[in-house]
Amino acid sequence: MKLIDGKQVASDVKAEIALKVKQLLDHNLPAPHLAAVIVGEDGASRTYVESIERTCKEVGYISSVYQFSSTIDEAELLKVINFLNKDDEIDGYIIQLPLPKQISTDNIIAAIDPKKDMDGMHPINSGNLMLGKECFVPATPHGTVELLKRSDIETEGKHCVIIGRSNIVGKPLALLLADKEHNATVTVCHSRTQNLKEICSQADILCVAIGKPEMITADYVKKDAVVMDIGMHRVQDASTEKGYRLCGDVKFDEVAKKCSAITPVPGGVGPMTMVCLLLNVMTAYQRKNEKTLKKIM
Numbered sequence: 001m002k003l004i005d006g007k008q009v010a011s012d013v014k015a016e017i018a019l020k021v022k023q024l025l026d027h028n029l030p031a032p033h034l035a036a037v038i039v040g041e042d043g044a045s046r047t048y049v050e051s052i053e054r055t056c057k058e059v060g061y062i063s064s065v066y067q068f069s070s071t072i073d074e075a076e077l078l079k080v081i082n083f084l085n086k087d088d089e090i091d092g093y094i095i096q097l098p099l100p101k102q103i104s105t106d107n108i109i110a111a112i113d114p115k116k117d118m119d120g121m122h123p124i125n126s127g128n129l130m131l132g133k134e135c136f137v138p139a140t141p142h143g144t145v146e147l148l149k150r151s152d153i154e155t156e157g158k159h160c161v162i163i164g165r166s167n168i169v170g171k172p173l174a175l176l177l178a179d180k181e182h183n184a185t186v187t188v189c190h191s192r193t194q195n196l197k198e199i200c201s202q203a204d205i206l207c208v209a210i211g212k213p214e215m216i217t218a219d220y221v222k223k224d225a226v227v228m229d230i231g232m233h234r235v236q237d238a239s240t241e242k243g244y245r246l247c248g249d250v251k252f253d254e255v256a257k258k259c260s261a262i263t264p265v266p267g268g269v270g271p272m273t274m275v276c277l278l279l280n281v282m283t284a285y286q287r288k289n290e291k292t293l294k295k296i297m
Contacts, residue, residue, distance in 0.1 A: 002151075002261040004228075006143075009150045010271035014059050017278055021060035027296050032285040033062040034118065034278070035084060035093035039077065039103070040070035045096045052094075055274050061281065064090070074103045078111055085113040092118040092136075092284040094277070115287070118280045121168070129175050136280050141173035143272030144207060144228055145182060146279075153205070153226055153261060156183040161200050163216070163249075164209030165190045169230060173207060196220075214251040224260040230269050 021031050034056055036049045049065055056063035066080060077099075084093050093116055099105050114124040120136040128135035148155060160177045164170035165188055177184040184205070189196055191210075200206055200220040208216050209230035221227060231249030248265030256262050263269055286293060 001256050001259060003256075004147060004151050004153075004226075004261050004263045004268060006147055006263060006268040006271045009147055010275045012150070013146070013272075013275040013279070014055070017275070017282060018059040020282060025060070029289070029292070029296075030089070031060050031062050032091050032281045033064065033089055034281045035064040035066060035090045036096060037066045037068070037077075037080060037084070037093065038096040039068045039072055039099055042096075042098070045098075049096060051274060052277070055278065059278060061278065070100045072100075072103075074107060077103055077108060081108065081111045085111075085116060090116065091288060092116045092281045094119045095121075116284060118277055118284070119168070120172070120280070126167070126172075129172055132179055136283070137176065137276075138168045138172050139273045139276040139280065140169050140209075140230060140269065141176055142276040142279070144173055144230060144269055145176045146276060147263070147269060147272045148205070148226075148228070151261070155205065158184050158204040159187070159202060160184040160205040160207060161187045161189060161203035162207045162209070163189045163196070163200065164207075164211065164230070166209065169209040173209075177205075177207075208249040210249050212249060213247055214249070216250040216255065218251070218254045218258045221255050221258050223258055225258075227255055227259045227262040228269060229263050229265050232265060232270060 024031060036052055038045055038049050053063045053065065084090055095108055097105065099108060109121045112122050114122045117125050117136050120138040125135040129137060155177060162170050162174050170188060174186045174188050176182060178186045187199060189199055197220050201222050203222060203225055205226045206221060207228040207230060211231060213233040213235050227250060229248035229250040233247050234244050235247055236243065237245040246266050252264065
């Protein structure tokens with residue numbers, strides 16, 4: 001059984017990004033700039049944004065955080081979006097979800113400039129992904145396919161089963177795996193799928209984003225399949241010092257004995273999500289400065 005080390009692959013990608021940033025600075029060009037908008041005091045959102053700031057610093061990016069009270073109204077937040085769209089110093093930004101109930105998430109996403117949409121949520125980016133055109137892809141599915149590629153796991157001609165159909169993971173992951181670069185045959189399952197266990201057990205590559213701790217046991221998995229666990233949960237565990245442990249959607253100890261390769265949680269797909277966000281920023285920067293970069297690099 002091969003352990004797919006997302007932590008190491010993410011470290012390699014960060015080193016590649018940092019080298020590109022150094023080359024930009026050596027030519028007296030500004031570093032790429034990523035901004036994050038956070039509304040309210042959600043602890044998980046704050047932790048994620050803090051990790052973005054930390055990772056940006058590691059690779060030499062500029063980062064900005066726009067923090068607002070949960071009482072902000074939609075019109076005010078749309079003004080912020082308009083400012084970010086027009087600010088030429090910001091190459092890309094994210095809107096940390098969820099947003100408060102008084103704000104329409106759809107309206108906010110639709111207001112984002114697609115060229116600065118680092119989460120790949122704007123309808124134009126989603127549509128272009130479906131059409132196989134240039135676009136920004138949500139970081140988690142992007143990270144999943146990047147991890148497969150850099151771990152030398154062949155997708156062409158393979159049957160990939162995805163459990164989960166969300167707009168930010170399951171659906172874009174299915175489109176990526178089925179495209180002409182990866183050439184997989186893809187089945188998307190969800191909470192209403194009948195014979196789920198039977199379908200999963202046919203997969204050469206099983207990608208799990210169902211959102212239920214350790215739901216996937218060995219009887220869901222074909223012998224020597226590759227398992228990509230995209231879930232992340234904190235579950236109570238009195239035997240640990242902190243009183244909890246982290247786990248994914250897959251019962252790791254049981255499934256690992258049966259599959260040929262598997263991602264751990266933590267340390268698998270998770271670290272790749274962050275670096276793929278940074279890759280999107282670098283892409284946005286390069287597209288914006290294409291003429292300048294052609295002259296000097």
